Amino acid sequence: MSLINTRVKPFKVTAYCNNAFVTITEESLKGKWSAIVFYPADFTFVCPTELGDLADHYAEFQKLGVEIYGISTDTHFTHKSWHDTSETISKVKYPLIGDPTATLARNFGVLIEEEGLAQRGTFVINPEGQIKMYEIHDNGIGRDARELLRKIQAAQYVESHPGEVCPAKWIPGNKTIKPSLDIIGKI
Template sequence: MSLINTEVKPFKATAFQNGDFVEVTDQTLRGQWSVVVFYPADFTFVCPTELEDLADNYEAFKALGVEIYGVSTDTHFAHKAWHDTSDAIGKVNYPLVGDPTATLARNFDVLIEEEGIALRGTFVINPEGQIKLCEIHDNGIGRDATELLRKVKAAKYVAEHPGEVCPAKWKEGAETLTPSLDLVGKI
């Protein structure tokens, strides 16, 4: 079953953010747009490149009212140690959520049970706590924060403009489509 349009399941976790340990729950994700990015593990290879890319684009997400949450099955203590020792992760100002019990990874259906790590899963969640975008792929394939930012803008646009949809490669300010009988076969 798809997770699209389902509500985020209840959870409570601890994250490392800006030198502190902070609590993050399903309720934390409500009231604003959120991006939850699962990655396999701290102190690895592709993961720091992705998290650094998100850090480099964090202000653009924040300007849209979007919070980012990086999640792995490591503890919040491991996240702090990684933050303190990696130049790439040292740039991260968004919460790095510890999920050592794999509750979140199971809730979002990204856990590789036999390895105890998560697949690369990306979830965009609306202010009501509903999942509006879900991408899961193999752990050898890194993500692109600017493409994710484009998708977040499209999700927000569609939510704010009922009856309109964003075509392929849509960028902010570009034309959208209004599905109707008159449009069938014209594209």
């Protein structure tokens, strides 16, 4: 079953963010766009490259009104330790959520049960708490923050422009499409 347009299930977790432990719930996501980025584990190989890339582009996400949430099945204590010891992770200013019970990983369908780790799953959630986009892929394939930015811009455009859709490779300023009988077979 697809998660598109479903609401985020209730949850309550602890995150490490800006030298503090903070509580995050599904209500924390409401009122702004959110990008939830699951990754397998702290102190690994591909994960810090992704989280560092998101940190390098964090100001751009913030300009779009988007909060980033990094999530693994590690604890919030492990996130703090990683933040304190890794030059790359020390740049992270967005919340790193601990999911040691794997509740969120299960809710979003990314838990690898036999390993207790999350797959690389990215979920874009609108201000009403609905999942508008997601992708899940093999843990050996790293993600690109710029592509996530583009997808969020497209999701925000479509939401604020009913009746229009964004074609492949769309970026802000490019033409969109207004689906109609007149253009069938002409694209």
